[in-house]
Amino acid sequence: xxxxxxxxxxxxxxxxxxxxxxxxxxxxxxxxxxxxxxxxxxxxxxxxxxxxxxxxxxxxxxxxxxxxxxxxxxxxxxxxxxxxxxxxxxxxxxxxxxxxxxxxxxxxxxxxxxxxxxxxxxxxxxxxxxxxxxxxxxxxxxxxxxxxxxxxxxxxxxxxxxxxxxxxxxxxxxxxxxxxxxxxxxxxxxxxxxxxxxxxxxxxxxxxxxxxxxxxxxxxxxxxxxxxxxxxxxxxxxxxxxxxxxxxx
Numbered sequence: 001x002x003x004x005x006x007x008x009x010x011x012x013x014x015x016x017x018x019x020x021x022x023x024x025x026x027x028x029x030x031x032x033x034x035x036x037x038x039x040x041x042x043x044x045x046x047x048x049x050x051x052x053x054x055x056x057x058x059x060x061x062x063x064x065x066x067x068x069x070x071x072x073x074x075x076x077x078x079x080x081x082x083x084x085x086x087x088x089x090x091x092x093x094x095x096x097x098x099x100x101x102x103x104x105x106x107x108x109x110x111x112x113x114x115x116x117x118x119x120x121x122x123x124x125x126x127x128x129x130x131x132x133x134x135x136x137x138x139x140x141x142x143x144x145x146x147x148x149x150x151x152x153x154x155x156x157x158x159x160x161x162x163x164x165x166x167x168x169x170x171x172x173x174x175x176x177x178x179x180x181x182x183x184x185x186x187x188x189x190x191x192x193x194x195x196x197x198x199x200x201x202x203x204x205x206x207x208x209x210x211x212x213x214x215x216x217x218x219x220x221x222x223x224x225x226x227x228x229x230x231x232x233x234x235x236x237x238x239x240x241x242x243x244x245x246x247x248x249x
Contacts, residue, residue, distance in 0.1 A: 068197045071248050073186055078249045080184040089176060091147050092160050092168070095121075096192055097249055099134040100199040100217060103170045103192035109159040111152060116145045120237070135237045137244045206243040212236045 020028075036042070051058070069077070074097070081090050096106060105123050113122040119141055120133045136144065148159065158167040174191060181190035188194075203213055213236070 066197050067188055067194065068201050069186075069188065069190065069194055071202075073184075073188075074195075074198055075248050076184045077181060077186060077190055081180050084180070088147070088160070089180075091143060092173070093177070093180075093195075094140060094249065095136070095144070095159075096195045097199060098136045098140055098244070098247070100196045101134060102196065103173050106160070106192070107158070107168050107170055107173065110157055111148055111159055114144065114148050114159060116141060116148070135240045137247070138241065139245070202247070203240070203243065206246070208239045208243060212239045 081093055099121060101123060109121060119136050119138055121136065123132050123134055125131065156165060160168045162168060177190045177192065200213060200217055
């Protein structure tokens with residue numbers, strides 16, 4: 001393939017030099033490549049090597065750090081939840097705050113996944129198809145156990161179900177949080193993932209080691225995988241219990 005077919009001229013910058021419009025150049029290339037009967041994979045590979053020949057670097061977008069709510073915002077947010085006197089909403093939101101589970105995981109917690117005496121919840125098939133245990137504070141034990149008993153009486157399957165005995169939808173949980181966040185006058189909307197970020201960041205600020213946060217956060221790290229695999233949930237829960245009493249909610 002002759003390099004003249006792929007000659008790229010400088011883009012116009014107000015001077016005499018101009019670059020061929022991309023669409024026109026594409027037509028020229030199409031005529032030349034027609035005989036190759038290219039498919040998507042061929043073209044992708046072709047232009048990958050073309051970038052190398054022309055020494056064109058692909059610009060990397062910097063990852064934007066997620067917004068983590070301030071402690072004062074979480075306090076204001078939960079105050080509105082509590083004042084609403086909707087006990088089930090308060091229990092659901094506290095479960096998110098205390099465990100840091102993802103919204104999809106929360107909606108799929110069954111009553112049989114709740115281990116009251118151990119102050120743990122079993123998360124089945126979390127992100128990446130992984131199972132894990134997450135702790136909750138002993139101060140939350142009585143409230144969560146009482147809720148589970150009431151759900152058992154109506155023969156519910158899931159820990160959180162609507163009055164029609166359907167498990168909560170992810171969309172419904174997000175709307176609930178947005179509603180309370182708006183009522184609290186927060187400048188940033190509250191989402192399940194932001195509550196998760198808040199807990200994991202808060203634990204880190206309390207001095208809890210990453211290796212102890214990881215077993216129940218559901219995160220994995222190639223660099224730390226060997227270390228993490230040697231840890232058990234009981235070790236992580238000791239650290240969790242030592243600091244969770246200072247949690248703002």
